[in-house]
Amino acid sequence: MLGVIGVVTSIKATTEISKTNETGIGxxxxxxxxxxxxxxxxxxxxxxxxxxxxxFYSGTNVG
Structure with missing residues (x-):
């Protein structure tokens, strides 16, 4: 679940870029x-x- 780390860091980067008016928001x-x-x-x-x-396991127990 490394995507969660990417979400957190992207949100932090977006807020920091917005506060400092730097490039890279895209x-x-x-x-x-x-x-x-x-x-x-x-x-x-x-x-x-x-x-x-x-x-699969529920189908193999029939019979």
């Missing part, structure tokens, strides 16, 4: 978006794996 925003998408993909894979294991 890079921080794109890092935030990519991190959020990465977290959602990881969660989706975990959920699908759990559902797959549950359906």
């Amino acid at each position: 890079l921080a925003t794109s890092g935030l978006i990519c991190s959020i998408v990465g977290v959602f993909i990881q969660l989706l894979v975990i959920i699908l794996a759990v559902v797959g294991f549950i359906s």
Whole structure:
């Protein structure tokens, strides 16, 4: 779940860039978006794996 670290650092970078009026707000925003998408993909894979294991083991006990 390294995407969570990316989300936190991107939020901190965005707020710091906004306070100091420096350049790089686009890079921080794109890092935030990519991190959020990465977290959602990881969660989706975990959920699908759990559902797959549950359906596999519940199907083999029939009969």
